[in-house]
Amino acid sequence: MRKILLLSSLNVLLFACANQTNEEEVTSDSATYSSVAQETSSEEGQASYQSTVQNFTAITVEEIINKINNGDAFYLFVGAEDSADAQTFATKLEEASSIFENPSSADIEGVIYYLDLTNASDQATTTFTEDYGIDTVPAFHFFEGQIYNSEIEDIDSENITVEEIQDYINTPYQDEHVTTVPDENVDN
Structure with missing residues (x-):
């Protein structure tokens, strides 16, 4: 019975750790995506600006x-x-x-x-x-x-x-x- 209880506890612990790691990866991926999106938007704005000021x-x-x-x-x-x-x-x-x-x-x-x-x-x-x-x-x-x-x-x-x-x-x-x-x- 102790073995089953120990295995069950170990399973829950491993599942919780795996879940937390996935959440951190998702958060990290979201931050990376947001950073890339801002950088792309900034680059597009600068390219548009360069195109506009060429008319001056x-x-x-x-x-x-x-x-x-x-x-x-x-x-x-x-x-x-x-x-x-x-x-x-x-x-x-x-x-x-x-x-x-x-x-x-x-x-x-x-x-x-x-x-x-x-x-x-x-x-x-x-x-x-x-x-x-x-x-x-x-x-x-x-x-x-x-x-x-x-x-x-x-x-x-x-x-x-x-x-x-x-x-x-x-x-x-x-x-x-x-x-x-x-x-x-x-x-x-």
Whole structure:
């Protein structure tokens, strides 16, 4: 009788251990699947972002400063491919840029320039982003030489509409938070 009781207890113990191991494997598999799904989603978002920003004109900080110093009027989108907010905004900005088919002013280029901050760490980029208060991405600015600079402040990528972006593109001069552009020609 003791042998049967001992065998029964041993069976229950082995069954419980096997069951716990299966649960741990399922939990581990679920965590792995979730991690892979997030990674895949992130990679898809970055690929979509790269495809979207190809419709904008890539520009360097040095080229931006030259355009400002030359008195050019232009729009600048500042983003980074690893930013979900920049990914969301870029898609809406691309749709809103269809407004350039009928530009509101002949003096403003019908182009959106794109500054990629994904791996930016050089001093010129740091100085530029500090001078213009660009501490997060996405950022969307309008420049008219050294005279005028406006932006859509604190972009809420999820809630901003294509129409709101188009309104800004059409009337960048109606921004109540207008600032003059820092003089990049002055030696400090």
